[in-house]
Amino acid sequence: MRATTVLNKLLALPGVRVVGVSTSAPDTVAVEVALRRRTLVCPVCGYATRARRDTRPVDSWWRHLDFGRWRLEIRARLRRIDCPTHGARTEGVPFARAGSRFTRDVENLVAFLATKMDKTAITRLVRVDWDTVGRICQRVVADGLDPNRLDGLVEIGVDEVSWKRQHHYLTLVADHRCGTIVWGTEGKDTAALDRFFADLGNQRTSQLSAISMDMGAAYAASARTHAGHATRCIDPFHAVAKVTEALDKVRRTEWNALRKLDPKAAKRFKGARWVLLKDPAHLSRGAPSHLAQTAPPRRHHLAGLQPQGGLPRDLRRRPRP
Ligand SMILES: [Zn+2]
Known part of the structure; x- marks a missing residue:
């Protein structure tokens, strides 16, 4: 079988056929291809015509998978x-995507790796530089972004994420119904969420029924201005964090009081923290009774101590947007 035929089968590049192969450098195989179509297509807008302006005097080239x-x-x-x-x-x-020196296969691989490992590891594995990884990710995201992703939003969640030790922030908006991130921008202030509503437009904003968010004032102000009709909810993540904080405060107060009354019981009670925090469905059989029997002298004070089972199951398990 001829080398070009083998490479045609191995590479399986869309829309081209292999017409030649050479080792242009000690570590490089150069595969020469020709387009199957006669129509010329604009790489930016897809405009197609059979009229050519001219032919480039030199070859164009792209890096493919090693x-x-x-x-x-x-x-x-x-x-x-x-x-x-x-x-x-x-x-x-x-x-290959417009303006890229890499084939789609290489770019798709790099973008996938960017979701799984750090940038330095990618640069070593794929042998590309640091900035190239960023540019590839931008092209892949722009190419694969669903233009209709903001259509039909009803229940959304907004939250910030940070990097570089909380020096930089992104505001992300999630669609609660499908559990995916649909929008993002730099910053974590009111203006950041204002930009989301500007992109969403009045008609789609009017279809929102609920927006979950943290307990800060910034996002609430934007939601109040642009979507006053929608119910504003506390993000389950923050609600659970607050309940956990309050629960631990009561537990510590009770433990300190118990130390004076019954040091032995206080010692047993000290280990109750994880019993309180754990989902009751995942507790061992004896754990709840262990908690109830831990401090008989002050049992009436423990009325405020309810494991997180006191929270609705849906609230405890709902993922952070
Ligand atoms: Zn064009």
């Missing part, structure tokens, strides 16, 4: 097109 220890380059002699919107452009190719 082939064993070999670096793989795809090369093609492309034509240029006169797009009514974007002017003179080199025609687009189906196996």
